[in-house]
Amino acid sequence: MSERSTTPDSDSPATNFVRELVEADVKAGKARGRVGTRFPPEPNGYLHIGHAKSICLNFGLAQKFGGTCNLRLDDTNPLAESEEYVRSIIEDVHWLGFDFGERLYFASDYFLQIYEWAEQLVRQGKAYVDDRGLEEIRSSRGNFYAVGQESPYRSRSIEENLDLLKRMRAGEFGDGERVLRAKIDMSSANQNMRDPVMYRIRHATHHRTGDTWCLYPMYDWAHGLCDAIENITHSVCTLEFEDHRPLYDWFLLTLGIEGDKKPQQIEFARLNLTYTVLSKRRLQQLVEEKLVSSWDDPRMPTLAGMRRRGFTPESIRKFCDQIGVSKREGTVEVQLLEFIQREDLNQRCRRAMGVLRPLKVTIENWPSDRTEYVELLNHPEYPERGTRRVPFSGTLFVEQDDFREVAPPKWYRLTPGQEVRLRGACLVTCKSVRKDADGKVVELRCEYDPNSWGGQAPDGRRVKGTLHWVSAAHAVDAEVRLYDRLFSTEYPMAGPEGTNWRNAVNQNSLEICPDAKLEASLASAPVLDRLQLERLGYFCVDRETTPERVVLNRTLELKDAWAKLEKKLGCP
């Protein structure tokens, strides 16, 4: 009978309480079974992974029940909002993979209708103009423990209220001189019901309506009305609006919008992620205070940042499916996000070789003018994705990290006298080391086994280490940017009293390798192209790439069993 999915062992997402509520409404025939949702961001910042959760929920609901999901820009506060943000929001929703077709709306499109409803409320004796200033109104609202006091203007006549409201709209009053308030209950335990402000006066230019209005509706006043105008059936929002639901309902019901016409507000727990902050305000501070380079800095949890970092929209959606939707506030470990990205990138990305911090290797018994080509699989699990020819010569670069003059236990890589495999090419042994005046190793002198071409030991001897390499003469110069978590603590906002969250910013979240060397096939990789550099991680071509120099962002490292082992051996 029930269609609840139980324990999905596939990637089919489990159901959630919102979906179940909607499903019950559909079955009960509410709104004749139609489902309408919306994603309503305020254009005052870039969208982040937390918004992705909401986008997936809302668009997912529409998809699941054959309904529609609108993108609505909630632009009721001209002081905070801008067109740049509108542009980025539209781009990011599209990139995430959701199509809202023609259903792109703006709260500001409804300003006239909302105003007319305000007049209706005044005529019903349910709203009044308060002449007092912000401080007076605030202090008369009471607090958690004390009820509020009624405004002396609360009992004005309907005629006077109507006149005043019209004059407010006409611009007769200055900012903050008067507000329109709903007449509800100053003694309500829910402070949202203590005659909330509906309209404030702001002589400000709106990015869409210009100077048409000097009256701007508050969120509580506008939101439910916008939902009603758009025939939203289920208005999904985050938990902090739970206390606002009685007000949401009051406005609608008082205006006579009820039954199937009245949208239902449902609240769910917003996303929190470890090692991350997810609040537009904090993200904006990171940008403004130059703690990151921009809203799309690859360390940012914004969709723009994650896109530039190399994350795929598919795997962000998958992440949103996997974390579920509930009313329990919690914090998802960022490792889950990383796991899902790696899982996706592993399947998707072609392999290539590149060296981040080059160390010169000379193969002494290799003829100096000889170049061979090795044919390497583009993807080890999918031979059908083809191969590429990679040039090999007697002067190579390997990773500085792959050489230790004194080898620790279990070291399978280069160290004097130890044989290693150069991926796809041959077995080599380090014979000697050259150092500069400071004692820094600047070159490895090696010999290769001519019978090992291809990388196979001729006598079946075990060679455990396999290293990536790039032929010096054929290498492409690149700058590679290595990113780490933006914050060095799991809960950046949870420091002891008085701690500044900015102190939790990871000072080493960006490391630049300016002299990286890539295999020749990467010379003309397009911006946003993703690939795996074997043994190093997943990378994405940055938009700052020029014809002279490739710039790569490291999306994520590969899992590193050696780093783990070394750590374990190093600190017992």
Added chain:
RNA sequence: UCCGACGUCGUCUAAAGGCAGGACAAGGGACUUUGAAUCCCUGAAUCAUGGUUCGAAUCCAUGCGCCGGAACCA
């Protein structure tokens, strides 16, 4: 001191009165021309107390804990 929510492995999430399951993380092993991937294994939870019931994570009561709420922000 008020109002509204929420308490299930370390984390997220299932179980709608009937076997507490999955994923990530952690630990161990196999395999390996990426110390990757893949495969196998292990440990790990119902906030507490009382009640209802043949049977409670689930219903009831009380307590405790945690989150949100006192913008002319959203």
